[in-house]
Amino acid sequence: MIRDLSKMYPQTRHPAPHQPAQPFKFTISESCDRIKEEFQFLQAQYHSLKLECEKLASEKTEMQRHYVMYYEMSYGLNIEMHKQVLLETYGIRRGRRFASSENTTISFESV
Template sequence: MMFPQSRHSASSQQLKFTTSDSCDRIKDEFQFLQAQYHSLKLECDKLASEKSEMQRHYIMYYEMSYGLNIEMHKQMNSIIRQQLQAHQLSQLQGLALPMTPLPLSLSQPTLPAVTTSSGLFSLSSLLASQAQLAKEEKASRDGVDSHREEDGDKSD
């Protein structure tokens, strides 16, 4: 079957028009996509710079927080140490141990610096042992005095 010539020329003109029109539409879409890509690229660059700025702020705030945390712990430890020393001092004043001279062979015990609750236990045991030594020394002195009195009674 054959097509009439007039119909064939019309379809070829329509085909040319459509091809040219399609190329223009493709060109317009390409330019639109290129503009969209450019705006998205600018937005991505802006977000990347904001991200790096936020990371910088985060690091700065983290360092400040860390420093404040360390400073707070130093002050808390200082306050606890002061309260502990005040408590120990009040306990020592409450005990009011008699100060007896030590025999020459014994040296004066020194009290260690106490900074923890376990230190309170060691301090109390040290004070208890010092009190025990004082009692033993007093008992030995009383024994020497009683021997002297007995010796004095015999010589009369």
């Protein structure tokens, strides 16, 4: 019971272009060797990219740590400057009050 394969599998795809006498005929072992070489090349590339990615991740972590440290220092400095301004402002006001009370006291004593 032999079937006609042309009816079973009609040619719906474009046939591959005919190539005159292919100069490169690879044996199975040559093909396996090429695949193995390409695989090793891709493995080496993957390994180097993975190392670079890990290096960049550690640099990113270090940069974030520095950012937090500088942010905390800046925030602390800002708080200290604000305190200093408040103390100076409070001191000036207190000094003015003291000076005006002294002037009032002196003017009462001289009368």
